[in-house]
Amino acid sequence: MPKPDSLQGSLDLLVLKILSRRPRLHGYAIMSSVQSMSDEVLRIEEGSLYPALHRMEEAGWIRAQWITKDTGRRARLYELTPAGKKQLAAEETRWQAVTFAVNRVLRMA
Amino acid sequence: MSIWSRVANMFRGDRLNREIDEELQGHLEQAIAEGREPAEARRALGSPLRLREESRDARLVTWVESLRADAIFGWRQLKKRKATSAAAILSLALGIGACTSAFRLIDALFFRPLSIAEPERLYVTSFAATDLDGKLDSYDSCSYPMFRQWRAVVKDQAELIAISYAERVDLTFGSDDVMEKAYRQYVSGWMFSSFGLQPAVGRLLTEGDDLKPGSAPVAVISYDYWARRFGRDPQVVGRTFRIGRDLYEIAGVAEKGFTGTETGTATDIFVPTMMKAGSVNNSNAFWFRTFVRPSRGVAVAALQSKMYTAYRAFEQERAKGFVNFPKRLLEGYPRTKLSLAPAATGVSEMQKDYRTSLVALAVLVGMVLLIACANVANLMAAQAAARAREMALRVSIGAGRWRLVQMLLVESAWLATLAAAVGGVFAWWSAPAIVSRINPPDSPARLFLPVDFRAVVFGAALTLAVVLLFGLAPALRASGVRPAGVLRGGEEPHARRRLMHALIAVQAAFCILVLFVAGLFVNTFEKLTHQPLGFSAARLLALEAEAQPAQSPWYWNQVADRLRATPGVEAVALAAWPLMSGTMSNNFVSINGAPPSDVLTYFLRVSAGWTSIMGIPFLDGRDFRPGETFPGVAIVNTTFAKRYFSGDDPVGKSFETRTAAGIPARFEIIGLVGDVKYQDIRQPILPQAYVPFASTDPKGAMEPRGWGTFIVRTSATDPLALASTLRLAVTRARPEFYVSNVRTQTAINQSHTVRERLLASLAAFFGIVALLLAGVGLYGVLDYSVLQRRKEIGIRLALGAQAGDVVRRVTVDVFSMVLGGALAGLALGFAAARFIQALLYQVKPTDPSMLALPALTIIAAALLAALPPAIRAVRVDPAETLRGE
Numbered sequence: 001m002p003k004p005d006s007l008q009g010s011l012d013l014l015v016l017k018i019l020s021r022r023p024r025l026h027g028y029a030i031m032s033s034v035q036s037m038s039d040e041v042l043r044i045e046e047g048s049l050y051p052a053l054h055r056m057e058e059a060g061w062i063r064a065q066w067i068t069k070d071t072g073r074r075a076r077l078y079e080l081t082p083a084g085k086k087q088l089a090a091e092e093t094r095w096q097a098v099t100f101a102v103n104r105v106l107r108m109a
Numbered sequence: 110m111s112i113w114s115r116v117a118n119m120f121r122g123d124r125l126n127r128e129i130d131e132e133l134q135g136h137l138e139q140a141i142a143e144g145r146e147p148a149e150a151r152r153a154l155g156s157p158l159r160l161r162e163e164s165r166d167a168r169l170v171t172w173v174e175s176l177r178a179d180a181i182f183g184w185r186q187l188k189k190r191k192a193t194s195a196a197a198i199l200s201l202a203l204g205i206g207a208c209t210s211a212f213r214l215i216d217a218l219f220f221r222p223l224s225i226a227e228p229e230r231l232y233v234t235s236f237a238a239t240d241l242d243g244k245l246d247s248y249d250s251c252s253y254p255m256f257r258q259w260r261a262v263v264k265d266q267a268e269l270i271a272i273s274y275a276e277r278v279d280l281t282f283g284s285d286d287v288m289e290k291a292y293r294q295y296v297s298g299w300m301f302s303s304f305g306l307q308p309a310v311g312r313l314l315t316e317g318d319d320l321k322p323g324s325a326p327v328a329v330i331s332y333d334y335w336a337r338r339f340g341r342d343p344q345v346v347g348r349t350f351r352i353g354r355d356l357y358e359i360a361g362v363a364e365k366g367f368t369g370t371e372t373g374t375a376t377d378i379f380v381p382t383m384m385k386a387g388s389v390n391n392s393n394a395f396w397f398r399t400f401v402r403p404s405r406g407v408a409v410a411a412l413q414s415k416m417y418t419a420y421r422a423f424e425q426e427r428a429k430g431f432v433n434f435p436k437r438l439l440e441g442y443p444r445t446k447l448s449l450a451p452a453a454t455g456v457s458e459m460q461k462d463y464r465t466s467l468v469a470l471a472v473l474v475g476m477v478l479l480i481a482c483a484n485v486a487n488l489m490a491a492q493a494a495a496r497a498r499e500m501a502l503r504v505s506i507g508a509g510r511w512r513l514v515q516m517l518l519v520e521s522a523w524l525a526t527l528a529a530a531v532g533g534v535f536a537w538w539s540a541p542a543i544v545s546r547i548n549p550p551d552s553p554a555r556l557f558l559p560v561d562f563r564a565v566v567f568g569a570a571l572t573l574a575v576v577l578l579f580g581l582a583p584a585l586r587a588s589g590v591r592p593a594g595v596l597r598g599g600e601e602p603h604a605r606r607r608l609m610h611a612l613i614a615v616q617a618a619f620c621i622l623v624l625f626v627a628g629l630f631v632n633t634f635e636k637l638t639h640q641p642l643g644f645s646a647a648r649l650l651a652l653e654a655e656a657q658p659a660q661s662p663w664y665w666n667q668v669a670d671r672l673r674a675t676p677g678v679e680a681v682a683l684a685a686w687p688l689m690s691g692t693m694s695n696n697f698v699s700i701n702g703a704p705p706s707d708v709l710t711y712f713l714r715v716s717a718g719w720t721s722i723m724g725i726p727f728l729d730g731r732d733f734r735p736g737e738t739f740p741g742v743a744i745v746n747t748t749f750a751k752r753y754f755s756g757d758d759p760v761g762k763s764f765e766t767r768t769a770a771g772i773p774a775r776f777e778i779i780g781l782v783g784d785v786k787y788q789d790i791r792q793p794i795l796p797q798a799y800v801p802f803a804s805t806d807p808k809g810a811m812e813p814r815g816w817g818t819f820i821v822r823t824s825a826t827d828p829l830a831l832a833s834t835l836r837l838a839v840t841r842a843r844p845e846f847y848v849s850n851v852r853t854q855t856a857i858n859q860s861h862t863v864r865e866r867l868l869a870s871l872a873a874f875f876g877i878v879a880l881l882l883a884g885v886g887l888y889g890v891l892d893y894s895v896l897q898r899r900k901e902i903g904i905r906l907a908l909g910a911q912a913g914d915v916v917r918r919v920t921v922d923v924f925s926m927v928l929g930g931a932l933a934g935l936a937l938g939f940a941a942a943r944f945i946q947a948l949l950y951q952v953k954p955t956d957p958s959m960l961a962l963p964a965l966t967i968i969a970a971a972l973l974a975a976l977p978p979a980i981r982a983v984r985v986d987p988a989e990t991l992r993g994e
Contacts, residue, residue, distance in 0.1 A: 027132065028139035047155030050133060051163035066128075076132045 011044065011052050012061075013095055016080065016088040019062060023079040027053060030078070053078060061087045129164045133157055175512070176519065183520035190492075194524065197485045200882050201528035201579075204478030205571055206535030207875070211471040212567045213540040217556045218373060218460055218467065221563075222453045224366035226305025232401040232409060233452040234416065238445040249456065250274075250395035253388060255423050259399065262419045266407040270297045271382050273397040275374040279849045280352045288849070291334065291377040293352065294369050295397060298381050301329070301363065303402055309335070311346035311361025314381055318360075322386035328357040332365040334377035354657060355384060368557075370400065370452065373459030373547070375555040392427050398456060401449055409449050417447040459547070459554060466868055469945050473626060473875050476619040478575070480879050483612040483619075484886040485524065486579035490609055491893040493517070493587035501592035513588035521580025529572040536568070546867050582608060606897075609890045610926045617930030617967060618937065620883040624963035625938035626945065627869075627876035629952055632959070634869035636951045637862050643785030643794075644688060645724035648679075649854035650828040651687040652819040654839055656846050659813035662738075662803030664843055669716070671842035672819060677831050679822045683716035683802045686818050688723065689857050693788045698764045698798070700753050705766075708752060710796040711787045714739060714817075720782055720799070722822050730760040730780030738811070739804035740774035746784045749796035764798075772807060776800065790861045791950060820854075828853050868948065884970040887923065891978035895919055895985075902982055903990030912983040919982045920975050927971050931964060938963075 018033045019025065025033065030053075031044045056062050061084035064076050080088070133154065140150035154160070187194040222228035237247040253271065260269045273295035279288045298319030306313060309332050318325040330338075330345070339345045348359050357380060369376030388394040403412055424443040454460075493500070503513060540558050547554040586608065652672075656665070665683060672681045686692040694712045697705035717733040733742065743764070750759045763777045776798070784794045804812045819839070823831050829851075836848045859866075895902070902915055942954030953959070 026135065026139075028136045032143075046136070046153045047160065050129070050136075050160055054129075054164040073135060073138070074131060075135050076128075 010095065011048060012056060013088070013091040014042070014044070015049075015052065015056065016061065016084055016091060019078060019080045020085065020088055024065075024077040026075045026077055056084070059087075060084075126161060129161045130157065133160060176515070179516045179519040180523070182516065183523045186520055187523055193488060193492075196885070197488055197524055198528045198531060200481040200484055200885075201478075201525060201575060202531035202535060203878060204474070204481040204532070205525075205529050205568070205575065206532030206539065207474035208471070208478050208571055209532060209536035209564065209568050210540040210543070211467065211474050213536065213558050213564055214543060214556070215467050215471060216563060216567075217558050218463060219454060221557075223304075223370060223372075223455050224364075228453040229451070230402055231452045232403065232449040233456045234399040234401065235448050235450045236445045237448065238443075249398045251397055251399045252392050252395050253382065253397075254390065254392045255420065256397075256399055258419050258423050259416050262415055263401075263412060266404050266415075267412055268299070268303050268402040268404070270300045270303055270400040270402065271397045272296045272300065272370055272400055273382070273385070275369055275371045275376050278352050280350050280378075282348065282350045288847070291338075292369075292374055293378045293380060294371070294376045295382045295385050296379045298325075298383075300379075304367070306364040306367055309362040309364060310343050311359070313361055313363060314379065319381040319383050322383050322389050324383060325381055326355055326357045326384060327360040327381070329361050329363050329379045330359055331363050331368045331375065331377055331379075333368050333375055335362045338377075353655070357384075368555075370398075370455045371457040372455035373457045373554050373556055375557075392423075392430075400452060413447065413449045416449070420445075420447050462864060463547070465945060465948055466864060469626065469948065470868070470871055472941070473623055473872060476623050477875050477879050477882070478571075479578075480616050480619050480623075480882045480886070482575055482579040483616045484882055484889070485521075486583055487609050487612050487886055487890055487893075489517070489521065489580065489583040490586070491889065493583050494893070494897065496587070497590055500587055500590045504588075504590060505592040510588045514584045517584035517587055518576065518580050521576045521584070525572045525576045525580075528575075529568060533568060536564075543867070543871070547863065606894060606922075609893070610922060613887060613890055613923060614926040614930035614933070616883045616886050617927040617971075618934035620879045621931045621934030621963050621967050622937050622941065623872075623879040624876045624966055625935065625954075625959070626941060627872035628959055628962050629942065629945070629949055629954060630865070630868045630872040632952045633948065633950045634862060634865040637790055637865055640786070640790050642689070642790070642858065643725060643783050646854035646858050647724075648823050648826060648828050649722070650821045650823060650832065650835070651690070651850075651852050651854055651857065652821060652835055652839065652848045653686070653816070653850040653852075654819060654846055654848050655816045656814065656843075658845065659815035660843070660845055661811050661813050663811065664845070665802070665814060665817060666716070668839055668842040668846055669819060671838055672821060672835060675831070675834060675838050677823055677825055678835075679824050680718065680722050681822075682719035682722045682820045684719055684818050684820055685714040685802070685816075687820065687852070687854060687857055688713075688785060688787060689789070689854075689861065691788060695795075696766045698753070698766045698796075700762075700764050702765070706753070708796065710749065710766075710798050712798050712800060713787070714802045714804070715799050716802040719820065720744065720780075722820055723785070725785055726783040728781045728783060729758055730778070732780060733801050737801050737803075739801045740768070740776055742779045742801065743776040744780035744782055744799040745778055746782055746794075746797040748784050748794050749798060750781060752796045790858075865948075865950070880966060880970050883967070884974045887927070887971055888974040888977065891920065891923055891975055892981070894923070895978045895982045899985055899990050902985045903987040906985060907987035907991065915982050915985075916979045920979060923975070924971065927967070931967055935960060935964070 014034050015030055018030050022033065027049055031046065031049055034042050034044050053062070057064055060081060062078045063081050064078050066074050066076055068074050136154060137147070137150050141147050223231070225231070233249060234251065235247060235249045237245060239245055251271070256269065256271050263269065275292045275294050277290050278293045280291055281288050296314065298314045299316045301313035302315065313329050314327065318327055335341060335345060345359055346361055349356055350359070351357070363379065369379070382397070383389060385396065388396055401412065403409055421443060428442050500513060537560065544554055544556045544558070669681045669683055672678055695709040696712055697707070698710050699705045717735065720727060720732060728747065730744070733744070745759055750756060753759070753764065754762065758781065759778045760781055761778065763775060765773055765775050768774050785797070786792065786794065787797055802817065806812050821828070821831070821835060825831070832851045836851060839846050839848050898919065902919070905915060939954060
């Protein structure tokens with residue numbers, strides 16, 4: 001059983017946001033970026049990262065490309081597509097609406 | 110990534126897996142490189158297998174993947190039930206194959222355009238008139254003087270092309286010992302350029318080859334003949350061959366694919382019309398069709414009326430030269446209407462003769478296919494019932510309805526596709542086999558039946574239609590299961606049986622229709638072959654011979670004597686042509702100087718001994734004597750006596766007629782013989798007059814003859830065994846003579862029933878297939894319903910029901926369906942009979958025996974099919990069935 005995702009529903013948003021700032025990252029770099037940018041607060045569940053990346057690729061939000069590194073190893077780099085940019089905007093709006101609502105609830109309580 | 114890359118991913122499953130693995134591996138290496146524990150990193154990433162599956166799902170089109178799974182599952186299902194699957198596939202294959210075969214024939218004969226430039230801009234002149242009996246008669250033969258007139262009239266608006274009827278002729282490339290046969294057409298020299306054809310080798314005919322009678326003995330051969338006869342030898346140009354008296358030189362080979370305009374016959378040799386020198390200036394010789402190529406922007410209707418006006422004027426002028434023609438028939442002459450009919454698909458007698466036959470056959474095979482579909486649908490329905498639990502389980506674990514329909518349809522598609530493959534082979538073989546039976550063996554029909562996209566598209570569309578026909582209803586029904594009820598064990602079986610019963614009724618209706626029509630065709634053929642001909646064809650051989658130059662009758666007799674001396678020959682006589690060969694000569698006769706009657710009399714020139722060789726009974730008078738010549742004496746038949754002498758013995762009386770040259774001729778009747786069929790089996794018997802083979806001119810000198818037929822009766826039962834001996838004997842007797850054609854009289858007679866034989870045998874075959882399929886279907890349904898109602902039967906038996914009662918209960922529904930279907934089928938049959946009336950001979954569709962036979966057959970088949978399930982029903986052991994539940 002995978003551990004419950006503490007950031008339910010926000011994985012796509014995070015990945016899209018990271019890729020909009022820094023194009024052409026591989027999976028591990030996306031994960032580390034999220035960690036470092038959130039001062040180690042947010043951790044991406046490694047097991048859900050790749051299925052999510054492939055799903056978003058299928059949806060046409062991101063595209064991937066194989067490159068060969070200096071070590072001779074291949075790496076798969078991801079970048080945002082125009083559709084992905086739109087999706088990111090939509091996800092950001094949704095996220096803000098949700099956090100605003102949650103904050104209101106917290107204030108009222 | 111597009112949908113196509115997803116579909117493509119499906120076929121690159123391994124590569125996809127490798128890529129996902131590689132990416133995950135890269136992730137782990139990166140983690141380890143940053144100093145994490147390998148085991149921890151691996152654990153954090155999770156099971157690689159699960160990850161791979163999840164990613165894979167994202168990168169594949171799931172329905173394509175599910176289709177693949179269904180295909181594999183369906184294939185396993187078919188393999189599991191080998192016998193039923195094979196039966197289903199075979200019956201469908203027969204139906205699909207027969208339908209495709211019929212389509213290929215119909216397409217080739219009626220829909221495939223000629224391979225010429227702009228075939229849609231080709232028309233043919235056609236004449237229609239009502240004859241004396243009020244029947245509509247149409248023909249398309251023209252005379253060359255008429256053709257010239259037309260050309261002059263429409264010269265700026267259309268190009269006219271004369272193309273003669275394709276004729277099978279004797280020719281030789283070497284000496285006369287090696288005669289061979291080929292199809293020849295006389296064509297206007299400008300035909301090739303008008304049709305936009307290019308030579309494959311050499312040159313084609315031009316207008317220059319077709320200017321003066323007999324001036325250009327050149328020929329163009331078809332590509333097909335070039336390949337068949339010469340193996341595509343380019344040296345063929347310049348070779349010479351002889352037809353009759355004319356020596357031709359081959360000028361070139363026509364474009365590939367062009368074999369003349371007579372669909373059903375492949376013309377081998379094209380020669381200029383001017384080579385028919387004896388006919389091009391004769392207004393009474395009708396020997397070709399006139400094709401019309403209207404210029405752009407010219408209305409066909411305007412062209413037609415212009416040509417009609419010219420035709421009327423021409424015919425009225427020609428009628429002035431008619432001799433011995435009843436005045437009544439000359440009123441308003443010509444009454445014929447002229448029309449320009451589209452000729453894009455060629456023009457032939459075969460199209461006329463086989464139109465209804467082929468459509469009738471196509472409908473029959475369509476019925477057989479529907480019967481097969483109904484069978485397979487019932488099979489699928491029965492299987493779906495057996496798999497109801499499986500379906501219910503699938504629904505309860507979340508399968509959508511469409512998903513189940515897809516699964517079942519894929520299974521049906523397997524059946525249909527395999528059947529289509531087998532059926533394709535059947536069609537590939539059977540269509541040419543049928544064509545080869547269309548004409549008598551000595552002049553086979555040739556239809557080009559390429560397996561091209563038309564045939565393939567038809568086959569594919571048919572297969573798809575078949576899948577939907579037999580697969581959709583059972584699939585929809587099976588997928589609509591209500592899992593709760595089924596899994597509990599109670600299902601509503603009646604609903605499923607209703608579908609099956611309806612299909613049984615449909616099967617019975619179609620089956621009886623096929624049997625009924627087959628019965629009509631078989632009876633027609635029987636009637637025709639048992640039609641009394643008035644003469645005996647047994648052991649008779651007809652040697653059609655020519656003499657060059659024409660020889661005196663005295664020499665013809667000398668050759669006949671030589672044949673008489675050949676061992677194995679019983680008797681020899683001479684005739685202008687064999688009876689029933691289709692050739693005829695008729696004339697109006699007058700009695701005692703009265704005006705000519707308007708009933709035509711058939712004439713035939715025969716030698717002494719001909720009536721006895723033909724086995725025609727002599728009723729009075731005597732045979733010809735040596736020295737008796739034409740004109741002067743005649744032997745007439747009973748109908749002649751009835752028509753002109755009100756049945757009195759005509760021997761000793763006389764009649765007059767006029768020869769073609771208009772010279773009066775008087776005949777004394779010296780003998781009376783029985784009636785015979787002269788030209789065709791179906792024709793009513795007309796007055797006939799036999800006159801001497803030898804003729805004298807008005808000055809009393811013997812007239813030489815260029816052609817005639819030796820009728821030989823052999824002692825052996827197979828007269829053909831003597832054919833080559835006799836052929837040689839003719840030329841040896843006198844070198845001026847040669848035999849152009851040898852046929853048995855039996856073969857000549859049979860050539861009149863080729864179409865009926867073909868129809869009867871094919872219809873009978875499909876009738877048997879339909880009966881078999883319907884019987885198997887009925888058995889299947891009854892067997893299934895007994896199996897399904899075993900519990901009920903067991904209870905009934907346990908409660909004391911009689912065996913007869915049980916059987917009645919099990920079969921009554923099905924039999925009422927068969928009966929209902931049969932009645933509907935007969936009603937359909939009556940409606941259909943009107944459409945095929947023209948193909949029948951002395952057979953009345955309303956004849957009770959025509960109805961009784963199919964009805965009895967289907968009842969017998971139904972009883973036979975019901976027997977095993979009925980036995981099974983009464984043998985149900987109540988104790989066992991009840992315990993089993």
